[in-house]
Amino acid sequence: MKIAIVGTGYVGLVTGTCFAEVGLEVHCIDVNKEKIDNLNSGKIPIYEPGLEEMVLKNAQTGRLLFHSDLTSCLNEVEVVFIAVGTPPGEDGSADLHYVLDVARTVGANMQKYLLIVTKSTVPVGTAAKVRQAVQDELGKRNVHLEFDVASNPEFLKEGAAVRDFMYPERVVLGVESEKAENILRRLYRPFLLNNFPVIFMDVPSAEMTKYAANAMLATRISFMNDLANLCEIVGADINMVRRGMGTDSRIGSKFLYAGCGYGGSCFPKDVKALIKTARDNGYSMRLIEAVEEVNEHQKGILFRKLSARFKGDLKGKTIALWGLSFKPETDDMREAPALILIEQLVAAGVTIRAFDPVAMEEAQKHLAVPVTYCKDKYEAAIDADALMLVTEWADFRMPSWAVVKKALKYPLVIDGRNLYDKNELADNGLEYIGIGRK
């Protein structure tokens, strides 16, 4: 089976590579020619564990092709996946212009039946817009061709994207016709054979499922952050509370970590888009609006804690930052809490020494302010007035506190991920500030 995946970003590249891995012939298409050239010369544009080997292997077999010309393969393929970005527009709604551009290109050039599948995260009603855009182009050409539109939202997690795609907890497929369902059953046969849950439903429900899942996860994070702030006030410890509540099987222990707010390319924009979808339909999602409000406040927590500790006098201080990416195992800096923190620190007159295992190159593209990028975590701590943990990379889990203490000018550690043990730090002469800790 031959397919095209339009958009070769985190989702498109992982999807295309994994489909090639299970035996399909995949055209990965992107308008970014530099990205395509790099991929064709074996350079992978993102950091994702396991991806590089899989791309190189499948490209070598000829099953995984990278190019920029969607029109050239429309006659060959049975399915076109749309996996382009859907960034937030000014009003918070998902900007669909990349998705609809692809739909128009398909409509303007298709010569035979195609199944068009939205894999990008798109609001309810988008499949209908895609259908209309394709139909309009066919109308302009005065051509009548049969086609279907389906929805296949992606649930992969950056940092574990290949594993999530190859061993999915579920595959959600929204279809409008039996023909589309049969094609998708064939496409996902390797996954069906392995008994992964493949759930067919109507298209609007599939589109909504993706937002529901992300909004639920964001809700858990904001809930824990809100609770952590109260714990601090009343003298409880959020880590203890988390363990106590997470063992309840109705609640579960995942996604219950207090920290410095959620970021990344998905949660912030998807929460915004869900709020906007509700408003556009005359409804207000009060719970999700509060989730967003709590998160906005939480993104400033590390700065507020530092500022309070130094009584507002931050000018001339040097701060070491461990971690820049929005979460470990990725170089993605989109909406990373570190970006806001760095801007606040620089505005307050702070000098920043940062280290991240993979995201420093990417961070430089997002930051206009001066940051000293260091070769390792200990170098970042040299002569700093405080060390702040921002991203919980494995490399930061068990540092030598003796080395940290020696490097720091002032023995203060602010733990934005509640990783460390206050007593262990105290034994090493370090003062500890966490989030919601006793």
Ligand SMILES: NC(=O)c1ccc[n+]([C@@H]2O[C@H](COP(=O)([O-])OP(=O)(O)OC[C@H]3O[C@@H](n4cnc5c(N)ncnc54)[C@H](O)[C@@H]3O)[C@@H](O)[C@H]2O)c1
């Ligand atoms: N990143 C994630 O973890 C994740 C997870 C699940 C779902 N999603 C959703 O998947 C979608 C893609 O996300 P991403 O992180 O892969 O985005 P991305 O920005 O990494 O990649 C999008 C790619 O699409 C390309 N593109 C834009 N217009 C194009 C066109 N007309 N033709 C060909 N290529 C075009 C861009 O050049 C870019 O390379 C979004 O809707 C996102 O919400 C992302």
